Amino acid sequence: MNEKVRLTVWVRGQVQGVGFRWYTRANALRIGGLVGFASNLADGRVQVVAEGARPECEQLLDWLRGGDTPGRVDGVTEIWDTPRGGYQTFETR
Template sequence: MNENVRLTAWVRGRVQGVGFRWWTRETALRIGGMSGYTGNLEDGRVQVVAEGPRDRCELLLDWLREGDTPGRVDGVTEIWGVPRGGYQRFEIR
């Protein structure tokens, strides 16, 4: 069963000021079926929150870890949870 989930991921590396948030949003939109956001954190990481079918969120997580991203990804930490809702689309914050 492919239930809806909430993925929260923190991406570390050289991921600010290189188009990483734009790339993440475009990737999420291309995969489709998800809502949420991507935003910079003060400590230099990028946070990604995605809600939707688990298989689509897993695809996005795979892209964050292994895709041809702008900048340089040194690592990704994620947690999974229950969707909270409140997102109309996938956006950059």
């Protein structure tokens, strides 16, 4: 149940310029055991990549969908995959 996974999420809505990446990083660090990043995309979305145990990734995904984020989330699309590694912590880009 603690298999390592890679979660890639694209968040649509009013999610740039409102602290969304910073709060995503803070929540990933609070959850613990997650590495990856949150990054603004040119089309207005935020991309989140998190690697870690599946329950922790699911907890981050629940937060992204839960409505307690800064700004306004209109939609979330996710893809699950095997981890690729290369991250030391969770950062913003």
